[in-house]
Amino acid sequence: MDTIASLFSFITWPVSWVIVQFHTLYGAIFGDDTGWAWGLSIVSLVVLIRICLIPLFVKQIKSTRNMQVLQPKMKAIQERYKSDKQRQSEEMMKLYKETGTNPLSSCLPILAQSPFFFALYHVLSAIASGKTIGVIDQPLLDSARQAHIFGAPLAAKFMDSEAKVQALGASLLDVRVVTAIMIVMMSASQFFTQRQLMTKNVDLTVKTPYMQQQKMLMYIFPVIFAVMGINFPVGVLVYWLTTNVWTMGQQMYVINQNPTPGSKAQDQYLGRLLKSVTAHGEVRGRTKRNTVKRIVSKGSDRNDIERKFITGLAKLGFAAQEDGTLIKSDTALAESESGAAQRRQQPKRQTKAQRQTGAAQQAGAKDTDSTESGSKTSLQKPDASQDDKPKPAGKPASGSSRQAKSGQRKGPQRPKHPSKK
Template sequence: MDTIASWFTFITTPVSWIIVQFHKLYGAMFGADSGWAWGLSIVSLVVLIRICLIPLFVKQIKATRGMQAIQPKMKAIQERYKNDKQRQSEEMMKLYKETGTNPLSSCLPILAQSPFFFALYHVLASIANGTPIGKIDGPLLESARNAHIFGAPLASKFTDSADKVAALGADITDVRIVTAVMIVMMSLSQFYTQRQLMQKNVDLSVKTPFMQQQKMLMYVFPVIFAVMGINFPVGVLVYWLTTNLWTMGQQMFVINRNPTPGSLAQDQYLTRLLKQITSHGELKSRGKKKIVAAIVAKGPDRNDNERKFITGLTKQGLAAQADGSVAKSVEATVDSDAAGGGTPKRQQPKRQSKSQRQTPPSKPSPKK
């Protein structure tokens, strides 16, 4: 094990232990030396890590939305103190404190994954070199070295020489095809995830530098992954592709269930919610009631999507309540009662013509 990796045995040892435990399970199903047993062990490692990181992901979503909400104020501060950088920084920190936002919170999931990524990279590098690491030694080390996915060893890289690949019992062409396909898939999944965020889950009514930065990252990150990917072992590519797909699915779930106010995703969500309410005449889900209650509480500060939703309810004779429930509006109730024989609506007197208004009323004839 190299010197740098030896400093991080506190993380490489647990990672190797987790992989070994999953390998015992999948080895019983596919065979101990099967590439699928080792590959699925890496996939399971990703799933386990991402489940543990769900609380950080929730913080990331809240932080991202918080940053979007304060962008106009940040822009105003930058313009007001453009010639005083120190005062500008002080006002920014004050704004973060007042609003409870933290720019670094949006990076928490990536930062939390970094040690595991680093540990897995060194575990696979040690396997390729035939060096024991953590809990992978002896027969397990040899089994991992012989494991192939679509003909490519887990420890091989796109940049490996033909001799090094041959020592792992594989062909250089197979390795480069498999790694190239995985690198492309990894970059595309990263691009789609960021694009989905930009197109559906960003408030398009607010044009700020933050949106331009996000748009730039949409194109920069996939290129970075593609360049770095040629130096990643196949096992690391499996890890990173799996975590990208998890992020894509997790983000899609959040966008569909709790979209950012003012975004296209919110418009689509409220349209679906309106159809559901119209069909059933009520709202039972606690989560959906919470969203409706938040819209009601905004009052005149509602965005275009929310006003469209409230107007749609009104047209259906419904009204959103403060607790998030939906009930028949007063106007609809009065009309319904009148049609069903209840209290009739007050009738306005019939309008008279001009000649009728000018003709004095006839006097009653005297009684005899």
């Protein structure tokens, strides 16, 4: 780790300068040698870095969503050109170019943050070794070595020996308890961040290997953080825990305000938006109007959640416009009610066994009706009307049910089994 950190030594001067400026501010409030002054300086460094990385985070979100949408097409290309790897790569690059997707965009925030992380590690390692670095001179070095966070020095590690910890003015038990709690919190925040991404902000209609990969990373990343955390100084653990909490909160905001289409989060978001329209009679806020605008522009390409939202607006008597606003529309309400009535009038689909039973009952009822009608005809006495002409002898009555056709059995016919029809 020290070798990797030394590769980013060129940025240690800016990082140390930012920490010293924040330390000057917090030192005036809490005291120069307190853990609060140095700890909050590290936290403020994280906040400053993450604010600068917000544009990259927006690109990461767009890239991740585009990758989710492209997964079915990518899978089709892999199946089509599985025997030609060069053609497969060419088609993949062509697909990325046409859609404006960059697979590396999802890693930009981590890559951009890595130099600051290793530079901070380099600074804290120098403090632990008693060496001045960057703008941290000897007085600031002595102040940082005296700073403790809940009894653990900023430069102490979980795996440090008792002699090294005592040289920093602390006990080994305090250092290991504090670092263990911070490692667990760091791993738990990483797991929760990845879990809420998989359970709420993933398009459930797209089942691809990409989702399985993300699900695997949900369990691998916390383990990696736990293994690496035992070799991190307390100051680096403060840095990494702060950035994980920031990422978790930032992602929660994105999921609630700009969810992935087709995800559970989008269903919840549009449900809240529909309640807001019911209460106020309009779409409030530019972000919400942009959401309605995107749904309207999709037309027939809307997913089930978006179609349900448009139907809900129609039931309220509103029609969404291309600019994201709503207008009162009796036609939309009438179409919604007529569509609901048609859906209610549709007969319930029967199972195969129910259809066979119904067919057998209908066949039996027809045969019974024909038998009863034939018996009634044979038992009734013909009226001795003068208009009726006597029928010639020897010729049977054509309407009599007692005379069976040739080749047929006399009497009522047994219903055939439905499977023989």
